[in-house]
Amino acid sequence: MDFSGASAIARSRVTDSAQRSSASRRSSSAMAHLPRSPRSIPRGDGQNYRCSARARMAIVGLTGGDAMSTATSAVPRLVTPQFVVLGAAGLAYFLAEGMLVPAVPRYVAGELTSGNIAVGLVVAAFSLSALVLRPWAGRLVDRRGRSIAMVGGGIIFAGSVAAYGVTDSIGALAALRLLTGVGDAFFFVGAITAMSDLAPPERRGEAISLFSLSLYAGLAVGPPIGEVLVNTAGFTTVWMVAAGSAGIGVLLALCVGETRAPSVETSAEAVGLIPRAAVVPALLLLALVWGMAGFLAFVPLYALDLGLPSAGFLLGGFAGIVVLIRSVGARIPDRLGAGRSVRISLLCATIGLLVMGGWRTVPGLVGGTVLLGVGVALGTPAIMMLALQRAPAAEHGAMMGTVSMSIDLAAGLGPASFGLVAAASGRGTGFLAAALLAGAGLALATLRAPRRP
Known part of the structure; x- marks a missing residue:
């Protein structure tokens, strides 16, 4: 029998045991110096595990760091069902807005037999009221919530557009266009603020980029639809279809619900507009x-x-x-x-x-x-x-x-x-x-x- 080989194996086992013991002592010493205050580790359901420093070191030692790296590098979810429905509400609303782009000037010049100045005034009335009321819409959104602004603004927009067909003068149409701008101010500010509520802070740029696609799509597809409807069915049909599209946006906004966090409190002090x-x-x-x-x-x-x-x-x-x-x-x-x-x-x-x-x-x-x-x-x-x-x-x-x-x-x-x-x-x-x-x-x-x- 080769005793020298057995002796070598024995010596190797003793050495390995000594090394493991030394490593264990070093690990224990290092853990002893770690702070004992617990920290939070994200869970998959959005809650947090409370985990002490020793437990974290144990997790790292057992998994080679994979568990911790996964926990800390998880990207917060952005595209939720609520976010998708909000984008669909924006698309339906901006589609309605796009239909009006070619229809309103043609209605003024054709049905109301007016010139370029009248066309400019009626088209600009929408932007004027929207411009003036956006800050007021913002304050309403902060104090009363995002949903009321989207729903109320969408209803005002749809109702005023549906009434275009009963006007027979430039003054009456310009007044309705001012009302349409009021609806736009409240719906837009409510929608974009709701979008910022739903987006994790580190993904807000992505959220704004994606939400803006609904605006671009609506304003790209809406005008051709408006042109086709004018040519084939008349202006009344355009107003009804646009109002209906805005109404769909209102229904979808109701499905989104309120997005303002309950913990967000408005200041009791007077704040500038x-x-x-x-x-x-x-x-x-x-x-x-x-x-x-x-x-x-x-x-x-x-x-x-x-x-x-x-x-x-x-x-x-x-x-x-x-x-x-x-x-x-x-x-x-x-x-x-x-x-x-x-x-x-x-x-x-x-x-x-x-x-x-x-x-x-x-x-x-x-x-x-x-x-x-x-x-x-x-x-x-x-x-x-x-x-x-x-x-x-x-x-x-x-x-x-x-x-x-x-x-x-x-x-x-x-x-x-x-x-x-x-x-x-x-x-x-x-x-x-x-x-x-x-x-x-x-x-x-x-x-x-x-x-x-």
Whole structure:
């Protein structure tokens, strides 16, 4: 028998035992120095396990760290049934709004036999009341809840649109358009604030991006539907179908229910109508959307100036870039952070407008369109993220109401100012003027960026 081999095995077992004993003593010593205060580990059902430091070390030792890494790296869920129903409510509402885009001007010019000034006044009445009432809608949303604003606003919108067919004068139609704008102010602010309630803070940029797709889809599909209905069934049918679509949005909003957390309490103190924290985000959004509004209004004419037969592929490409980034790249603002995303978006918009106005060729127009599309796609979600980060949950409605005013202002003033500049110095110069405003927004975003220590 080979005793030397048995002796070697025995020595090996003694050595292994000694090593395990030493490791156990080191582990015990390390655990003894750990704090005994319990911490929470997330559970799959949204609750927390209370776990001491020793237990956490035991879990890590038994699983090689996998359990802890899984617990801490779990991504909060965003697309819940409630979030999907809210998006569907937005789609039904914005589809109704889209149907009115071609129908209202044609009704004024055709059925009411009025001219361009009347068309402009009736169309603008909607934006005017929506602009003025958004801050009031925000305060209602904070104090009374999101659901009442969406349901009430949707009912006002649907009722006023259904009454368009009984009007026989410009004054009566303009009054109803003002009422439609009131409904829009409350529904929109309620919906976007509800969306922010449903989104985990670290996924708000993604939530805003995805929710905005319902707006884009409604305003893309609604106008062709409105045109077909006008041509085949008449204006009364358009008003009824649009009112019905808005009514579906109201029913879906009822299904969503109230999203404001019960723990969110409004301040008993009097608060200004426009929160101070909302001013900078509102100015940033104004600088971004101003140039986009001018682009959408004048690029069809500018394309003809440069020898293109139409601007259809430019407008389609612009919309495609926005939809692509806000769907496939919806999480980009969350990963980059709100501040950095805002600066990148305004930089892209500024360079895009400068290229369009300075390099007055087809390649310049195409390249500028791409850059502007990237800027707009990133900018709106990031700016709204920034606004929500600057205010407590009790003021999210007021923040959204104030910031969204910029969209109405830019939609009206952007094309008007572009037209004035274009009339004096040409359409290319109009793009350069819009670039100056976007650049001012970039400067503001850079100056207000937090400084690193």
